Amino acid sequence: MVSLVGVLSGLTLTLTLVALHYAKGTGWEAPEDISQEVLEQRAATVPETDFPEPYNRAIGGGGATAIPAGEAEGELGETEETEAEAGFDPDDIADDDVEYYEIEFAKEGETIEVANNETLLDAGEEGGWDLPYACREGQCISCAGQITDGPAEEYIRHSNNGSLMDDDLDDGYCLTCTAYPTEGFTLETSESP
Numbered sequence: 001m002v003s004l005v006g007v008l009s010g011l012t013l014t015l016t017l018v019a020l021h022y023a024k025g026t027g028w029e030a031p032e033d034i035s036q037e038v039l040e041q042r043a044a045t046v047p048e049t050d051f052p053e054p055y056n057r058a059i060g061g062g063g064a065t066a067i068p069a070g071e072a073e074g075e076l077g078e079t080e081e082t083e084a085e086a087g088f089d090p091d092d093i094a095d096d097d098v099e100y101y102e103i104e105f106a107k108e109g110e111t112i113e114v115a116n117n118e119t120l121l122d123a124g125e126e127g128g129w130d131l132p133y134a135c136r137e138g139q140c141i142s143c144a145g146q147i148t149d150g151p152a153e154e155y156i157r158h159s160n161n162g163s164l165m166d167d168d169l170d171d172g173y174c175l176t177c178t179a180y181p182t183e184g185f186t187l188e189t190s191e192s193p
């Protein structure tokens with residue numbers, strides 16, 4: 001037998017759901033996306049620079065100082081110049097331009113010819129010597145040696161130098177793993193500043 005209470009409860013529940021379905025909302029609406037507004041407000045708190053958009057604001061704010069355009073250009077110019085100097089690539093040397101220089105490996109007691117597209121380290125190893133190295137990329141100082149004839153940059157070019165300071169170069173130190181000769185000289189291997 002069907003329960004009258006059950007039927008009435010079901011009917012009540014159904015009517016309640018139908019009434020809720022057609023009832024008006026509370027009027028509450030989700031706020032608009034304010035992320036753009038927040039970004040603009042934050043951008044307004046950092047100083048303007050003379051750079052064009054979108055680089056014309058200091059990143060991070062919080063007391064960052066605007067860089068005058070002239071200074072920025074100067075710094076960029078120096079950077080470009082430094083990269084140009086440091087950007088020596090031995091692969092750019094055409095076969096016709098390969099030259100050989102006499103390098104005296106003082107401790108090894110021999111003088112060998114080294115091409116201007118060959119590192120001192122490679123040439124020394126080909127000469128049969130067990131020379132020190134670690135990274136072979138100019139990033140440590142394991143392979144350092146000293147040119148005894150004068151400032152290193154008068155005798156070699158580095159394809160990469162991430163270790164030696166200007167003073168070290170002036171004292172003749174070089175990274176043999178990335179140093180290519182431009183003159184003949186005497187090298188003391190296993191010497192670091």
Ligand code: FES
Pocket residue numbers: 132133134135136137138139140141142143144163175176177178
């Ligand atoms: S082996 Fe690391 S700088 Fe030469």
